[in-house]
Amino acid sequence: MLLTATNVSKTFGRLKKANGQAHVKAVDEVTVSVAPGDFTAVVGESGSGKSTVARMLLGLIPPDEGTVTFDGVPLAQMSRAQTMKFRSSVQCVLQDPSAALNPRKSVHQILSEVIRLHGIARGREEVEKKVHEALEIVDLKPAQMYANRYPHQLSGGQRQRVLIARAVILRPSIIIADEAVSALDVSVKAGILNLLNRLRTELNIGYLFITHDLPVVNKVADEVYVMKSGKIVEHAPKKQLFLSPATLYTQELLASAPVPDPRLAREWIRSAL
Template sequence: MLAKVKEALEIVDLKPAEHFLERYPHQLSGGQRQRVLIARAVILKPSIIIADEAVSALDVSVKAGIINLLNTLRSELNIGYLFITHDLPVVKKVADFVYVMKSGQVVEKAPKSQLFSAPGTDYTRELLAAAPVPDPARAKDWIRSAS
């Protein structure tokens, strides 16, 4: 069993695994804690992982590392994700297909490329217009094109 735990820690880039076996959560960074949680999931060899706001509390660079890890695991271990988030830039990085919900109801579903380029509902357009865009000039263009 210990060998499987070490393998799972190595898969999520917690190396060397021995340095993490005896640590408590308060002794880990936020990114390391997320990686431990992902290791706990992958050790069971799932076909799908449900991730609810998996990167919402992480800073930008750590968030990028976790998203890259999830994408790598998707391709290397053939794992699918049900990614629940309000963070639209994250959706762009991890999703293939998107469901937009409002008040517990699905209001739109579409492939990611279609949803971001031609949203089908006013609610989705409002969500996309409200998402932060790093370049203010591009933000103005996005808001105009979304109307």
């Protein structure tokens, strides 16, 4: 169940005031892959092309060059049945749950839509059972209480857990998480990361984790791709990349990440008491 982008490129057009059409190459011959059980991170500054790679891997936009394959089959050549399997096997978790969840629908309605669309349960009781299972697996308990709420009645961390529940309800092989914890505070972020790691172990889910947060990468990732200006400039196991970065750009990224000082933290806590 390997999901791979091989030498993919994507160019977008942009209107200029004087000379008509200009082009921006957002992704330039990028190769990335992720398999079930992997925790692979793609890091880089804003505008480096990370999210465009994610959209191509999800089949939301086609590459101009190169191919995206799932289980050895190019997305562009999949039959309808293969496409449906791909849609259930590769899910996404986005940065902003407020925008990703329909505010007019309850959590139960949001999750049951996915269940019915993919035909994984039939009848009210079976659907409700699946909804409650999905909520419980992401630690939204009691499930009945959360199922009847609307997105505005949930905290940011709870909304993100609903997004994760919507993804795992289909038992996917791979989840593409695009800045999935960047909008959360530190304690909530830690809880979501622990949840993702637990689901990885229990359900053998692989993650392609897109982020600019290097401390998060250091906590959870196995493999790391570093992107700059649409290109992969470095790919290495996490430990190797953090201990001995091969490129100046990676060194600069690591140097820019804040490193907490335990001594200063203790002094600040004492001063606040």
